[in-house]
Amino acid sequence: MTLKQQLTDDMKAAMKGGDKHSLGVIRLVNAAIKQREVDERIELDDAAVLAVLEKMVKQRKDSVTQYAGAGREDLAQIERDEITVIERYLPEKLGEAEIVAAIEAAKAQTGASGPADIGKLMGVLKPQLAGKADMGEVSRLVKQSLG
Incomplete structure (x- = not known):
């Protein structure tokens, strides 16, 4: 199942289950995906959908920082909740040791x-x-490894 199909299925499940919060966030994600498809006149594959999701998480993390700095913890919490829903669709993050191993392998490959x-x-x-x-x-x- 593609990521777009999973989002659509989860949106339907949220509608049926009455999960208004997840429904709203999934609709935002679908809108961002559709917007990029229309703008670029392409059909997004899973890698491109992941890029859209990563961008949305980054935007929300920036918003959390700004809201927290302005003393608006209520708005920061809303953004954190949205991040939680979006991250359901992202793959597990690699640990630092796994990243370092990938860097060492790439260093050997490229010289x-x-x-x-x-x-x-x-x-x-x-x-x-x-x-x-x-x-x-x-x-x-990478900079630490090569520096």
């Missing part, structure tokens, strides 16, 4: 040895780890 090779190494790692790890964390670990 990367210094800071000048960061771009080459990230080019290999991004397709492998997209959706499975925070790319900011991966970048930090």
Whole structure:
């Protein structure tokens, strides 16, 4: 089952079950997916849907930071709840040890040895780890490894 189909099925289940919160978030996700499909005139595959979900989580985390900084804990909690629903559809995140192992394998594959090779190494790692790890964390670990 594709991720889009799973979202549609979960939306129907939320409607039948009366889960208004999940229903609202899933509708937001579906709208974001549909918007990207219309804008780019393509049919999104699972990898592209994961990218949309990652972007939505990142936007909400930024909002949580801003709301918390402004003392609006009520709004920050709403964003946290939305993150929880969206993360149901994301794959399990890799731990730091698994990311470091992937970096070492990519270093052996590309022959990367210094800071000048960061771009080459990230080019290999991004397709492998997209959706499975925070790319900011991966970048930090790559710089640490090559620096």
